[in-house]
Amino acid sequence: MYIRSIELENFRNYRRLDLEVEPSVNVFFGANAQGKTNIIEAIYLCTSTHSHRTSKDQELITHGEHDYKVKLKLTSSYNAYDESVSVIYTDGTNKNGDLSPSKKAKKTVFHDDVPYEKMSEYFGIFNAVIFAPEDLMLIKEGPSVRRKYLNVLLSQVKPMYFHELTTFARLLMNRNRIIKNARIKNSKVMDSALKEELSIWSEPMARAAARIIRDRYIFSLRIDAFARKHHESISHSSETLFVKYKTCVPVDMLENFNEEKVVEYLYQKWNDSVEDDFQHGITNFGPQRDDLLMSLDGDGLRMFASQGQQRSAALSMKLAELDVVREETKDSPVLLLDDVFGELDAQRRRCLLSEIGDAQIFITCTDKSFIEQELVDSMQENSKIAFFEVVKGAVTRV
Ligand SMILES: Nc1ncnc2c1ncn2[C@@H]1O[C@H](COP(=O)(O)OP(=O)(O)OP(=O)(O)O)[C@@H](O)[C@H]1O
Ligand SMILES: [Mg+2]
Structure with a gap:
């Protein structure tokens, strides 16, 4: 096009x-x-x-x-x-x-x-895929920039992903609002009616979250392979880039992904952490905290890489995005x-x-x-x- x-x-x-x-x-x-x-x-x-x-x-x-x-x-x-x-x-x-x-x-x-x-x-x-000076933020900034990278990329190639993402965001916002409102009324203890109400929200939230996590995991494997290939050619094979998806679900559950099991796991986690969330006034657990971890030969990029290495890694990530969009959309x-x-x-x-x-x-x-x-x-x-x-x-x- x-x-x-x-x-x-x-x-x-x-x-x-x-x-x-x-x-x-x-x-x-x-x-x-x-x-x-x-x-x-x-x-x-x-x-x-x-x-x-x-x-x-x-x-x-x-x-x-x-x-x-x-x-x-x-x-x-x-x-x-x-x-x-x-x-x-x-x-x-x-x-x-x-x-x-x-x-x-x-x-x-x-x-x-x-x-x-x-x-x-x-x-x-x-x-469209954009290469801009802001790409360096992918390496230098916090997890939200890398979640955005994943979200924009996946939404382009998989419209259902965007649907799940907006569903999850809406449910999470509701859950957080309920927690906040309850704290305004009574900041010390939470009653069982509130627990019940939050548990009702947790179910559809777990469904949307499980699908988001599945897609992010699958695509992160492809991004990892593509980005490593590009980084190798940019750096003349002198170093190896790894990109790894970091999420709230244990690795073995990701590797043998079963949607029902992940939904059950997330649902349980949100139910178990309800008191904690009430104390903090926010939902702490979930894919809203996800990240992509990037390392060069085992060292974290954000902390240890030179400016040049960071630029190469950012470019490799963008070229990986290009590869994924090309492959998916033909x-x-x-x-x-x-x-x-x-x-x-x-x-x-x-x-x-x-x-x-x-x-x-x-x-x-x-x-x-x-x-x-x-x-x-x-x-x-x-x-x-x-x-x-x-x-x-x-x-x-x-
Ligand atoms: N909302 C706006 N209304 C009117 N002018 C705007 C608005 N937002 C930005 N500008 C003007 O747009 C210009 C910047 O445009 P742009 O960022 O495209 O520059 P550029 O040609 O890419 O420059 P550089 O080479 O520095 O990157 C500035 O003159 C700025 O004042
Ligand atoms: Mg400009």
Whole structure:
């Protein structure tokens, strides 16, 4: 699948953009703060319905405006049919900036101009993998970044995963709210009616959690194998990367996965920890604490690896994501390379470029001459490179 055109309205520093792009390589160049990443962000938004830079849609609206729109016209690689995806967000304020009584902030996604009620049905329609300076957070930051990596990847390739994830999140939020409300009433002791109520929530929660854990486990094995292969070639086989799924279920239960047994295990655990959760005011046990542990030859990456090793590992993780999406969808996702040419050294750039294949790519950089030759060297014959100059939210093909 590739993008034919990008339309933006009131998105970041673009009041309006209508841009036709090439099915192969598109390079956006220009000075800092002109709007290059904003284009990458808009494309990525159509994959995950969220920005890779912020969780606040309000920040994406052009200052002084009240809604944004992103639309991509696409052509499917299977049947060459034209399709479109769009994301529209309105912040719920009227033109004076007052909250109008009838409107609430709302985000809607569309496929071929038909709105999707359920995000789980939307995921997978348009797939993209982004490589950005923020990737290093995968190594440096806490578990929530790696859970997000898993969640976004799995939602793209397995829409039911997203369904289970939102079900679990809703049930967990309810359970936590019940605990909090009970503590407000009586912070010392919990009564049996409350225990009973929490136990009712635990059952569907255990079902959704078991399926999330199963999928995360299965995919983590593939991510591990792919990431190790890439890390080997980036580091010239000098070190071995391991990626391991860390969850609340014992390893032997994961390896011989039986959904009913895992549901029973989680249900019991939540029932047993009910007093503890009441004392802490929150549900402590469950996949909401999951992590991916990464190590190089046995040493934890976050603590012990050098900056260069961390960069290589982050790139390997992203290339593994690309492999999984390719394998699952039997198609090349669109590749978004934001600033990676400035961030990566020549060897890592070569590894990345060698993986591109026939994917459509969007690249941002400040200096186009810097990457021109490397791109030409890595590209397939007959592929066309389009260069776009970005100046203050205006894009010109050169
Ligand atoms: N909501 C918004 N409304 C208007 N302008 C915005 C908004 N959000 C960001 N901007 C502007 O967008 C510009 C930054 O865009 P972007 O991040 O795409 O820059 P860039 O070209 O990628 O720069 P760099 O080379 O430094 O990465 C800034 O000028 C910023 O003020
Ligand atoms: Mg940028």
